[in-house]
Amino acid sequence: MTETTKTPAPDAMPTPPALRGLIPLPAAAARALLLAGGIATAASAFLAWTWTDEFPGDLTFNGYPGGLQWLTFTAGVLTALFALASYGVRGLGWLLPARNNAPLVLTALGGFTVTWFTVIAISVELGGVVNLEPGGWIAAIASLLPVLGAFALPQERTAADGTKETLKAYIAKPDRIPAPQATSGWVQRAVITAVTIIGLGVFTYGIDTEYGQLFVGYLFVVTFAMWAIHTAGLLDRFSALVAANRSFTLAMGFAAAIAFPFTQTDDHYANIGVNILIFGTVALGLNIVVGLAGLLDLGYVAFLGVGAYTAALVSGSEFSTISGVHLPFWASALAGAAASLVFGVLIGAPTLRLRGDYLAIVTLGFGEIFRIAVNNMDGDSGPDVTNGPNGIANIPDLNLLGFNFGQAHDIGGFTLGRFANYYLLMVLIMAIVVLVYTRAADSRIGRSWIAIREDETAATAMGINGFRVKLVAFALGAALAGLAGTVSAHVTYSVVPTPYQFAGSTPPNSAFLLAAVVLGGMGTVAGPLLGAALLYLLPEKLVFLQDKSLLAFGIALILLMRFRPEGIIANRRRQLEFHETGQLDVPKQTTLTDEPAVTKAGA
Amino acid sequence: MTTPVLEARGVTMRFGGLTAVRSVDFTVNAGEIVGLIGPNGAGKTTFFNCLTGLYVPTEGTVSYKGTVLPPKPHLVTQAGIARTFQNIRLFANMTVLENVLVGRHTRTKEGLWSALLRGPGFKKAERASEERAMELLEFIGLAHKRDHLARNLPYGEQRKLEIARAMASEPGLLLLDEPTAGMNPQETRATEELVFAIRDKGIAVLLIEHDMRFVFNLSDRVAVLVQGEKLVEGTSDVVQADERVIAAYLGEPFEGDPGEAEAAEVEAAEAAAEASPSTTSSTKGEAK
Ligand SMILES: Nc1ncnc2c1ncn2[C@@H]1O[C@H](COP(=O)(O)OP(=O)(O)O)[C@@H](O)[C@H]1O
Numbered sequence A: 001m002t003e004t005t006k007t008p009a010p011d012a013m014p015t016p017p018a019l020r021g022l023i024p025l026p027a028a029a030a031r032a033l034l035l036a037g038g039i040a041t042a043a044s045a046f047l048a049w050t051w052t053d054e055f056p057g058d059l060t061f062n063g064y065p066g067g068l069q070w071l072t073f074t075a076g077v078l079t080a081l082f083a084l085a086s087y088g089v090r091g092l093g094w095l096l097p098a099r100n101n102a103p104l105v106l107t108a109l110g111g112f113t114v115t116w117f118t119v120i121a122i123s124v125e126l127g128g129v130v131n132l133e134p135g136g137w138i139a140a141i142a143s144l145l146p147v148l149g150a151f152a153l154p155q156e157r158t159a160a161d162g163t164k165e166t167l168k169a170y171i172a173k174p175d176r177i178p179a180p181q182a183t184s185g186w187v188q189r190a191v192i193t194a195v196t197i198i199g200l201g202v203f204t205y206g207i208d209t210e211y212g213q214l215f216v217g218y219l220f221v222v223t224f225a226m227w228a229i230h231t232a233g234l235l236d237r238f239s240a241l242v243a244a245n246r247s248f249t250l251a252m253g254f255a256a257a258i259a260f261p262f263t264q265t266d267d268h269y270a271n272i273g274v275n276i277l278i279f280g281t282v283a284l285g286l287n288i289v290v291g292l293a294g295l296l297d298l299g300y301v302a303f304l305g306v307g308a309y310t311a312a313l314v315s316g317s318e319f320s321t322i323s324g325v326h327l328p329f330w331a332s333a334l335a336g337a338a339a340s341l342v343f344g345v346l347i348g349a350p351t352l353r354l355r356g357d358y359l360a361i362v363t364l365g366f367g368e369i370f371r372i373a374v375n376n377m378d379g380d381s382g383p384d385v386t387n388g389p390n391g392i393a394n395i396p397d398l399n400l401l402g403f404n405f406g407q408a409h410d411i412g413g414f415t416l417g418r419f420a421n422y423y424l425l426m427v428l429i430m431a432i433v434v435l436v437y438t439r440a441a442d443s444r445i446g447r448s449w450i451a452i453r454e455d456e457t458a459a460t461a462m463g464i465n466g467f468r469v470k471l472v473a474f475a476l477g478a479a480l481a482g483l484a485g486t487v488s489a490h491v492t493y494s495v496v497p498t499p500y501q502f503a504g505s506t507p508p509n510s511a512f513l514l515a516a517v518v519l520g521g522m523g524t525v526a527g528p529l530l531g532a533a534l535l536y537l538l539p540e541k542l543v544f545l546q547d548k549s550l551l552a553f554g555i556a557l558i559l560l561m562r563f564r565p566e567g568i569i570a571n572r573r574r575q576l577e578f579h580e581t582g583q584l585d586v587p588k589q590t591t592l593t594d595e596p597a598v599t600k601a602g603a
Numbered sequence B: 001m002t003t004p005v006l007e008a009r010g011v012t013m014r015f016g017g018l019t020a021v022r023s024v025d026f027t028v029n030a031g032e033i034v035g036l037i038g039p040n041g042a043g044k045t046t047f048f049n050c051l052t053g054l055y056v057p058t059e060g061t062v063s064y065k066g067t068v069l070p071p072k073p074h075l076v077t078q079a080g081i082a083r084t085f086q087n088i089r090l091f092a093n094m095t096v097l098e099n100v101l102v103g104r105h106t107r108t109k110e111g112l113w114s115a116l117l118r119g120p121g122f123k124k125a126e127r128a129s130e131e132r133a134m135e136l137l138e139f140i141g142l143a144h145k146r147d148h149l150a151r152n153l154p155y156g157e158q159r160k161l162e163i164a165r166a167m168a169s170e171p172g173l174l175l176l177d178e179p180t181a182g183m184n185p186q187e188t189r190a191t192e193e194l195v196f197a198i199r200d201k202g203i204a205v206l207l208i209e210h211d212m213r214f215v216f217n218l219s220d221r222v223a224v225l226v227q228g229e230k231l232v233e234g235t236s237d238v239v240q241a242d243e244r245v246i247a248a249y250l251g252e253p254f255e256g257d258p259g260e261a262e263a264a265e266v267e268a269a270e271a272a273a274e275a276s277p278s279t280t281s282s283t284k285g286e287a288k
């Protein structure tokens, strides 16, 4: 019994401590290749890539980057910076707290992806590789160099088995990020301010991209750069900073949000901005219902509709069935929120006794009932309330304390157009919603929502009246959506039934709202806002793909859910839920019994 | 004369054709530790569920300190009965402290408005709740893990945390469903101490247990449930000596563990039964 011969397991063979990369090159050469490649990539952006300006962005100049070349340039510079940091260049050490290679690999991949995407897009759009100037070829090769260098770097972890694991090891975030040096309060604030400004710049660039190709390239670069920053451990450090300066960060965030319209010269982008804010605010309201209380509401957009219709009815529009009534905005905002709240209670009261799937189906039904009812209340097939499919048009612009939202205003040398005015109003509404969300979440009622979501039976056994707290969540979510709806009615001049449906190809509809919450990160504040921004911009910017834009959109969503199931911004709880291994505070599992369990199982 | 905290009269629970609990009368007096034992599938957990309002008993009433309880779990907890579960039901993705704070729900009353307005009353109540929760964590020895997620605690600590969470509702009676299931001997002994300490705080305890040594050590009184009926009730000595009890256990050893595999089996069946409350006859065979 003692000398049983074992067949040697393949992994039993002693692998030398992995110090070689996938591509056999000395480590020093690999690093040099990365650095040189990064610089070459950035430099190649200054060449002409194609001969005609038919490809958007005009990439025909030697000596000055245009359009997508700027993105290649940025990615190349990032790669070079990380490479220099890995050399231990003084002053760049903070870029790589963990001294790991993953950020190098990821930035190299980012440069490669955006460059090759551009080159391929040129070839496809203009009909063949002949349209590439030598500069295009050089860029393609230059951007490949850092990738080769990256995969020649020594692998950091001994991979368990197979190439899949090996590849994963290249882009894995190290378990331990060395603690940062203690910094004084004002340094922390300066860092947060700088990050906010950069963030605003990056975000604004994304919104302002003039053609879809540029937006796609932008997404590539941003994704890989953020991923690199994440694996470098910089995001962890930044969250620690944020945690230590919470209210300052919040203030900076709002300052950045307010600053956005001032950076815009074209009111069109402020229009996109205000729509994102409306969409994001509603998504945040839905996050109370879905993210905190765990109630799957598939008809949520109806509450936005209730708010919008209420505001339209009391706006003094000549098409309103009660056109004599013209309430000031504060009153119509309250009326819209209150009407939504009432609807929320009316719909919630009978349905919230249901659990899980049933609730989802019933809310889906109620959402559709709202749209169909509004569509029919035109005086023919129902009471004359909403003008049916024609909706309520000519909603007058808001006028707050003599400030007409319909006109452009000059403020401190900046011109704020109509949409910029509404944008600023929406920032205020969003601030209210953020405040409501954070305060509610961190309180007795918020805890009971989370408890219900976690285990309803246990929650009721702890004395929580499940029905009641669920109804509060439902009604609160509805009221916030209604509030956003009141602004949205004025922004769009008119309200019609069609946008308030379950699913459609443009936001907001219930499916998009839910997707914004899930993709962005359930149970967080920033998540749904970011998710909403992304989901609003994707269809808007992907129109160049024409009939394939929905397909591309779908693929993007699937990829995101595959690689980041907890959403872009992970709630601490959910992150642990999806990535069992990433737990930081796991104590060693103690054995439950004295006897080994194996002996019993066999008996 | 001792006053009854809990009085169950003629509690019967039927699932379709299966009568899981049959006309059980039962009392727990103030300051008592009472054990409830019986073979697997005897209906002990079902009886607990009837007491706490998770099931509406087909017949019979449950009263707490003289008032009849409505069969609604949150009202039962509000009245003063708290419980733990056989298959641990913590709020896995909440921290240890948050779990206990949820337990404070019935003893605090800040609603949505006060949460939004954050007046001085709100802050005071939150601070008081947290203080009380920390006291309880101190009591069970988990204060140093207040910010860990409940799911990350080892099994034994999860059981303790469930007890702390139940105690946070300031109950007059604590129901423990197999508090030592899956524990090693040291942990079991520690739990024994814990139960005594809880009783010394003036909380009556009713516990279901499989570990006979544990039950007979702890309990002032022991009741035996067999096939849904209360067979015997009395002090440890009386029950231990009763032949019917020995027969009911079909020769299963009285001293010592019923065995890990068996406990796991019970738990699995339990989980299945709880997951689908409408399943009726399929699990009937288990009652033997
Ligand atoms: N919700 C339910 N639906 C149907 N049968 C149930 C349900 N809950 C428990 N039972 C049945 O009642 C009997 C008693 O179960 P239980 O109270 O869990 O036993 P114990 O806790 O004593 O081991 C078992 O036969 C079980 O299958």
Ligand SMILES: [Mg+2]
Pocket: B044, B045, B046, B086, B270
């Ligand atoms: Mg049981």
